Amino acid sequence: MHDPKIRHQAITLVRSGVTNAEVGRRLCVPPGTVSYWVHRDRAQRGECPGRPAMVCPVCGGGELDRPAYSYLLGLYLGDGHIVQYAGHRVPSLMITCDDGWPGLMDAADDAMRAVFPGHSTCRVRSAGCHNVKVYSKHLWCLFPQHGPGRKHERRIALEPWQQKIVDVYPWEFIRGLVHSDGCRFTNWTEQRRGGELRRYEYPRYFFTNKSEDILGLFSATLDLVGVEWKVTRRGGRPYNISVARRASVALMDLHVGPKH
Numbered sequence: 001m002h003d004p005k006i007r008h009q010a011i012t013l014v015r016s017g018v019t020n021a022e023v024g025r026r027l028c029v030p031p032g033t034v035s036y037w038v039h040r041d042r043a044q045r046g047e048c049p050g051r052p053a054m055v056c057p058v059c060g061g062g063e064l065d066r067p068a069y070s071y072l073l074g075l076y077l078g079d080g081h082i083v084q085y086a087g088h089r090v091p092s093l094m095i096t097c098d099d100g101w102p103g104l105m106d107a108a109d110d111a112m113r114a115v116f117p118g119h120s121t122c123r124v125r126s127a128g129c130h131n132v133k134v135y136s137k138h139l140w141c142l143f144p145q146h147g148p149g150r151k152h153e154r155r156i157a158l159e160p161w162q163q164k165i166v167d168v169y170p171w172e173f174i175r176g177l178v179h180s181d182g183c184r185f186t187n188w189t190e191q192r193r194g195g196e197l198r199r200y201e202y203p204r205y206f207f208t209n210k211s212e213d214i215l216g217l218f219s220a221t222l223d224l225v226g227v228e229w230k231v232t233r234r235g236g237r238p239y240n241i242s243v244a245r246r247a248s249v250a251l252m253d254l255h256v257g258p259k260h
Helices: 004-015 020-027 031-044 066-079 102-115 160-168 170-181 212-225 246-255
Strands: 080-083 092-098 121-126 129-135 182-193 196-208 230-234 237-243
Touching: 004 020, 004 031, 020 031, 066 080, 066 092, 066 102, 066 160, 066 170, 066 212, 092 102, 102 121, 102 129, 102 170, 160 170, 160 212, 170 182, 170 196, 170 212, 170 246, 196 246, 212 237, 237 246
Parallel strands: none
Antiparallel strands: 080 092, 092 129, 121 129, 182 196, 196 237, 230 237
16 A cells, blocks of 8 residues: 555656656656556546447447457357456457467457457467457347357347348358358269279368257358258257358358368
């Protein structure tokens, strides 16, 4: 605890043009403490520095970057989760991205910055991956699918306002889902023609998720854009959505493409 007289002296010096570091040296106070005192003083006088606070699009009627949100929603339903650790005042949204896809990390980062203007993002290293994170008090508003337990163990459905966004920006939603829990790869087969064994290769897309609700959202959006798909079952339950028809793969290549 510091004497209030020292705090007032520090604020007076900063107002006169002395830097925080120099004030700290003169008064034997850590520069971070001086910075905090100045911040509190400006906040009390209505001059708190920084960007304007975000106005929530859901509860406050603020603007929303809808294409970026549609993409980020797909990422969240695939490899994202919201958590609020003990002692933290604000929850965080984390999108887990494999280290092999640095372009995906950049895309997730860009989408977060667009949906949450003025908020900083960060990347936390984990084994073989990074968690791209953003903190916001309005995560519960923008992602009402959050709840206790794993996504495939609870019902996942879009709110009417979310469905309207996906209907207008379906490819962004599809891209987010594929970039999180999907892939594009080259399949192959061998056939004997004229006594010669030939290898044939063709690309296809896969989307894998344990949640039947999320698989349903993906397949319904594919129907919306005219992409043909098939479902693969495991243990009698839907598990994979496959896109293999040439015209449909060409559409996916045009609007989604492989992760990078």
